[in-house]
Amino acid sequence: MCTNSMSLLCHILAAAFVHIFIDSGNWILAKNINFHNVRLPVDPTPFPSSFKCFTCDNVVDNYNCNRWAEDKWCPQNTEYCLTVHHFTSHGRSTSVTKKCATREECHFVGCRHHKDTSHTECISCCEGMICNVEIPTNHTNAIFAVVHARRTSGSNRKAVNTLLLALISVIFVL
Numbered sequence: 001m002c003t004n005s006m007s008l009l010c011h012i013l014a015a016a017f018v019h020i021f022i023d024s025g026n027w028i029l030a031k032n033i034n035f036h037n038v039r040l041p042v043d044p045t046p047f048p049s050s051f052k053c054f055t056c057d058n059v060v061d062n063y064n065c066n067r068w069a070e071d072k073w074c075p076q077n078t079e080y081c082l083t084v085h086h087f088t089s090h091g092r093s094t095s096v097t098k099k100c101a102t103r104e105e106c107h108f109v110g111c112r113h114h115k116d117t118s119h120t121e122c123i124s125c126c127e128g129m130i131c132n133v134e135i136p137t138n139h140t141n142a143i144f145a146v147v148h149a150r151r152t153s154g155s156n157r158k159a160v161n162t163l164l165l166a167l168i169s170v171i172f173v174l
C-alpha cells in the first residue's frame with residue numbers, strides 16, 4: 001500500500017485517518033447518550049467540560065421551548081440544566097422555563113401543587129450536553145439526574161482509543 005519513497009507521508013495520512021475514525025466514533029457515542037435528535041455543536045468548546053442547555057424563559061409549552069430555544073454555552077459557574085414546568089390540573093402546560101443552573105438551584109427539584117391556582121409546578125435538573133429535552137410532569141421525572149460515571153467512562157474510552165491508535169501505528173510501521 002505504501003511505497004518506500006512515500007512511506008512517511010503515507011503513515012501520517014494513515015494516522016490522520018485513524019484519528020478521524022476514532023473521533024467520529026466518539027461523536028456517535030455522544031449522540032447515543034443524548035436524547036432524541038439534538039443538534040451537536042460544531043463551534044469549539046469555550047472551556048473544558050463545557051456544555052449547553054435548552055434555554056427559554058416562560059414559554060407556553062415544551063415544543064415551543066425546544067423549537068426556539070437559544071443555542072449557547074452555559075457559563076462556567078453552572079454545572080446542570082434546569083427545567084421548570086407549570087401545568088393545570090388537566091395536565092395542560094402553561095409555562096416552561098429552561099436554563100443552565102448551579103448545584104444550589106437544583107436543590108429545589110420535585111413537584112409542588114398550588115391550591116389557590118390549582119396549578120402544579122415541577123422542577124427537574126440533569127447533567128450533560130443539552131440534557132433538558134423533556135419536561136417534568138410528576139415525582140418520577142421531577143428529579144436531579146446526575147451522570148455519575150461520566151468522568152471515569154470518558155477517561156476509559158480515551159485510554160482505549162490511545163491504545164488502539166498505538167496498536168494500529170505499530171502495525172503500519174511494521
Ligand SMILES: *[C@@H]1O[C@H](CO)[C@@H](O)[C@H](O)[C@H]1NC(C)=O
Binds near residue numbers: 137138139140141
Ligand atoms: C410520570 O410522567 C410520565 C411522563 O408523562 C409517565 O410516563 C409516568 O407514567 C408518570 N408516572 C407516574 C407515577 O405518574
